[in-house]
Amino acid sequence: MVIIAQETSFDEAEMLELYDSVGWHPWTRDVARVCRSLANSHLVITARDETGKLLGLARTVSDDEIVCYVQELLVNAQHHGKGIGRRLLEHLKDRYAHCRYFVLTTDHESAPEGPANHAFYRRLDLIEHHEQGLSAFGLRVRDPRSL
Numbered sequence: 221m222v223i224i225a226q227e228t229s230f231d232e233a234e235m236l237e238l239y240d241s242v243g244w245h246p247w248t249r250d251v252a253r254v255c256r257s258l259a260n261s262h263l264v265i266t267a268r269d270e271t272g273k274l275l276g277l278a279r280t281v282s283d284d285e286i287v288c289y290v291q292e293l294l295v296n297a298q299h300h301g302k303g304i305g306r307r308l309l310e311h312l313k314d315r316y317a318h319c320r321y322f323v324l325t326t327d328h329e330s331a332p333e334g335p336a337n338h339a340f341y342r343r344l345d346l347i348e349h350h351e352q353g354l355s356a357f358g359l360r361v362r363d364p365r366s367l
């Protein structure tokens with residue numbers, strides 16, 4: 221059984237285990253900052269099993285009217301391929317269905333994790349910006365190794 225629920229307080233050790241399982245080293249280098257970012261998010265949802273073990277997490281930055289930005293969606297690497305990522309993203313799609321923009325940033329398809337992530341998002345009916353005449357811009361990430 222997988223339980224999806226909103227959470228508002230975050231345990232550093234638990235977050236470290238989750239983010240470490242997917243190799244997100246910029247995040248695991250400063251897990252206190254990760255917990256502050258979670259606390260300051262518009263919404264954080266988790267997936268837990270019946271024992272309470274943390275299996276996955278997703279968070280958003282949003283005005284709850286026009287834009288929902290999905291920042292971070294991850295499932296413990298030992299539990300990939302069980303439909304947990306789908307449950308989390310479907311929950312967010314429903315929650316923010318009234319927003320004009322539902323957007324996120326992920327690795328380019330040419331990056332090591334790119335093909336897997338793109339396949340996942342396409343299965344969930346997301347498309348790339350350029351497929352609807354849009355582009356995404358951003359300042360260059362100053363140090364890709366740290367937050």
Ligand SMILES: CC(C)(COP(=O)(O)OP(=O)(O)OC[C@H]1O[C@@H](n2cnc3c(N)ncnc32)[C@H](O)[C@@H]1OP(=O)(O)O)[C@@H](O)C(=O)NCCC(=O)NCCS
Pocket residue numbers: 242292293294295296299300301302303304305306307325326327333335336337339340341343344
């Ligand atoms: C991407 C991620 C969230 C997917 O979560 P997951 O729980 O393993 O995915 P699910 O089991 O819910 O899969 C949902 C659908 O996507 C498809 N899918 C998932 N991973 C896939 C892959 N590597 N290749 C092809 N299809 C894939 C599944 O076949 C499934 O399709 P279906 O529901 O129609 O049968 C997870 O792999 C992850 O945490 N990766 C590391 C962190 C990351 O990169 N996050 C995303 C970038 S921000």
